Amino acid sequence: MMKASVWHRAVVGGIAGVFSQGALAEYAFNLQPPASQVAQDVFNLHNLIMLVCLGIFIVVFGAMFYSLLKHRKSKGHQAAHFHENTTVEVIWTVIPFVILMGMAYPAAKVVIDMKDTSNPDLTIKVTGYQWKWGYDYLNDDISFYSNLSTPRDQIEGTAEKGEHYLLEVDEPMVVPVGKRVRLLITANDVLHSWWVPALGAKQDAIPGFIRDSWFKADKIGTYRGQCVELCGKDHGFMPIVVEVVSEEDYAAWVAGKKGAAQVAVADDSKTFDMAEMMTRGEQVHLANCAACHQANGAGIPGAFPAINGSKVASGPIEDHVRLVMNGRPGTAMAAFADQLSDADIAAVITYQRNAWDNKSGDMAQPVEIAALRSGAESEAGAPAQ
Amino acid sequence: MSDAAHAHGHHDEHSHGHPTGIMRWLTTTNHKDIGSLYLWFALIMLFAAGSMALLIRAELFQPGLQLTNPDFFNQLTTMHGLIMIFGVIMPAFSGFANWQVPLMLGAPDMAFPRMNNWAFWILPVAGLLLMTSFFLPGGAVAGGWTMYPPLFIQGGISYDLTILAVHIMGLSSIMGSINIITTILNMRAPGLTLMKMPLFVWTWLITAYLLIATMPVLAGAVTMLLTDRNFGTHFFNAAGGGDPVMFQHIFWFFAHPEVYILILPAFGIVSQVIPTFARKPLFGYASMVYATASIAILSFIVWAHHMFTVGMPVAAQLFFMFSTMLIAVPTGVKVFNWVATMWRGSMTFETPMLFAIAFVCLFTIGGFSGLVLAIAPVDIQLHDTYYVVAHFHYVLVSGALFAIFSGIYYWLPKWTGHMYDETLGKWHFWLSVIGMNIVFFPMHFLGLAGMPRRIPDYALQFTEFNQIATVGAFLFGFSQLIFLAVVLKAIKGGAKATDQVWEGAEGLEWTVPSPAPYHTFETAPVVK
Amino acid sequence: MVDKRNNKYRTAILLALFALGLFLFTLYNGLQ
Secondary structure, eight states: OOOOOHHHHHHHHHHHHHSSSSSSSSOOSSOOOBBHHHHHHHHHHHHHOOOOHHHHHHHHHHHHHHHHHHHHHHHOOOOOOOOOHHHHHHHHHHHHHHHHHHHHHHHHHHHHHHOOOOOOSSSEEEEEEEEEEEEEEEETTTEEOOBBOOOHHHHTTTTTOOHHHHSBBSOOEEEEOOEEEEEEEEESSSSEEEEEEEEEEEEEEOOOOOEEEEEOSSSSSEEEEESSOOOOOOGGGGGGEEEEEEEHHHHHHHHHHHHHHHHHHHHOOOOOOOHHHHHHHHHHHIIHHHHHHHHSSSTTTTTTTOOTTTTHHHHHHHHHHHHHHHHHHHSSOOOOTSSSHHHHHHHHHHHHHHSSSSSOOOOHHHHHHHHHHHHHHOOOOOOOO | HHHHHHHHHOOGGGGTTOOHHHHHHHOOOOOHHHHHHHHHHHHHHHHHHHHHHHHHHHTTTTOOOOOOOOOHHHHHHHHHHHHHIIIIHHHHHHHHHHHHHHHHHSSSSSSSSHHHHHHHHHHHHHHHHHHGGGSSSTTOOTTTTTTTHHHHHHHHHHHHHHHHHHHHHHHHHHHHHHHHHHHHHHHOOTOOOGGGHHHHHHHHHHHHHHHHHHHHHHHHHHHHHHHHSSSOOOOOOOGGGHHHHHHHHHHHHHHHHHHTTHHHHHHHHHHHHHHHTTTTTOOOOHHHHHHHHHHHGGGGOOOGGGOSSSSHHHHHHHHHHHHHHHHHHHHHHHHHHHHHHTTOOBBOOHHHHHHHHHHHHHHHHHHHHHHHHSSSSHHHTTTTBBHHHHHHHHHHIIIIIIHHHHHHHHHHHHHHHHHOOOOHHHHHHHHHHHHHHHHHHHHHHHHTOOOOOSSSOOOOOHHHHHHHHHHHHHHHHHHHHHHHHHHHHHHOOOOOOOOOOSSSSOOGGGGSSSOOOOOOSOOOOOOO | HHHHHHHHHHHHHHHHHHHHHHHHHHHHHHHH
């Protein structure tokens, strides 16, 4: 049934466009352009399967549509009476089986390759939290959190959305190009999943277990991904950004991070005044607490308690500190002892006790938090209400 | 439906002492009544869960949060899934089983008519638990219909009530399945051997076995969730020596066969409809039985293809990939057999046939995306993205739901005694087919491009396809009102239906009058 | 007819026992 060659060319051209990388970028029809060999292998495998499926579809439904047109009562076609044929059944069982075997072989090779995490050049531990990622570079001894950095007003629609809306973070994962990066992935609370499509790496983050994955980025660039395992209300708001840079830039970045870490350690023995505490505390609150308790401390009735006007914020300061450090087991209130430094905890406690309608006048200093840490480690958090 | 039948010309029924009004429906042990109850329940739940879908699509029309907050959005997606699976598709197929299995076997009723009544009536209780959970403190369950811990351990009181609802629905399915298996094995008319049964009965026989083999496992899994939540156990808590992934294994051991539970009766319906309107016997009856049985057996060894990203050893990834690819073979055999049934038939295209043909074509598209997902390395990129959402909506909407529509249009005249409005039926069909494709085809592209599932807001590059999907959703959703109109109109009146209704129809149900009398086959027919 | 009725209950009880057993087996397995 070959009709005009214009049609033929258009169809072939369209299919070729879809299968090539980068074509029709605004209306994306295929996987993202690969930036690693693994992603390229998966891209190719998917193209192969699509071609096979398309072929089978055209044959089978070509026959069906032909039949719908020709074998109609309204065209006077009389019904035949055949209703079984063992030969034909065998043929259309064996042929699909053979086709599948043909697909299984290249697929198995890629499975084995994706699972081989040996001989890494560097190793990064990735921890999923509700709702951010934590990265620990085990070779270079750097640790930091990576939070969504899209401003709230863009989400709420009162400001225009930036180009990388929902796919931007405050601290990206930075890795050198062309190096095998092994990821040790875990979670702090519930299931999460770390994924960067262009790099072809996805691995579920399971609390209490470490599972590994790996990638080797071929090209310098910035690659973006998202959490892909439902983890609560802000599941859609904890993206991943991987910046692949040259080896020199990577070394410079590592040095910078180490410097910043030293500053943070120093902060833990400083004494701050109220103004400094309130400023720092507000930042900590917005980055860590506002997701549930809201920026204005009002919480969400029935789901997340208010801090504004609460007994915790006006009661004994040690209880407030312990609650933040140890969380409330059995609820979504995480333990922040390991996530926040002494200075950050002191700041956020101070802020929460003096912001909005709270006017306790209390102030905490980093050294006090440190003291409470060593005492608090042996206590469990308050029981769920 | 039966209520019209009741009034029609069977005044002597009243002398049996049958209650009327509400008590009739509450206490009925009649398979036709109970079939109707299941179908009405499913229809109401369809509109409830469908409305949730429209809210979801409305929020996703543009990036940003316009209508819902993220937690409520997660409640909507979770409840939409739970209700569609347990409140719509499964009860609808149970409704078909109740109406049709005794009629097709020449049996007077189901094996256990009173248990039949209980199996139905606990469902609205469960449905009520689910629907009212939105109004409880903390809102409805928001952890996905898959209920993964540890997230599922964090939620409020509605999570415990949802577990109770799941137990109740499981019990309903188990009771229903015991009834169906026993009826099929023990109550066939003399001469009706297993290999002479209509394929619809075969598919339900196999489905019922699947239900009995998997619902208890689900019950075990959610019981463990309940005790982890309330009684200090730590089945799924690593800190206590447990493993969240163990839940996934147990859950998917149930849930993979569950998806075949959701489709096998559809295969059965389509296998009745196509031969009727092609005026030609089903091609390869024995093959179809073996293929269905193979699919059912294979369904027990593929579950971890839902878990390719948890970090399984290579051997396990390969095993589950191969076994999953294998299921494509018997499924393909069925598709070829349907096409061969049409081939050189004498086809007419009334509404049941339209839906059946759409089923064959569109379900296959869903099957192909399933094959793509079976390839583990590709699944690594597509797991938990909109590609999966596209896949399962193709098999469940243009698969299961379209088969249900096909069956309703096919058997409505037998149930009500009236021909439905063919023009309205065709409108319903075309709007549904076009609408459904507009919603779900773009989702393949969204998944490939990297859009995750279960997110209320998305990055800008996903905007265009989301907008297209939302428009399609409203078209599809509102078209279902036409279906409601068709059903109500057919109950009230319409052209009188003959016994056989359709020129090419064969089977015991077409030997009784339309509407089918309240009691049929009180004496067993003899089948040659 | 009487035979068929006895068979009916036997079929049902077997299926129900299987379901119950599977439920308990799942829980037992979870405990391991």
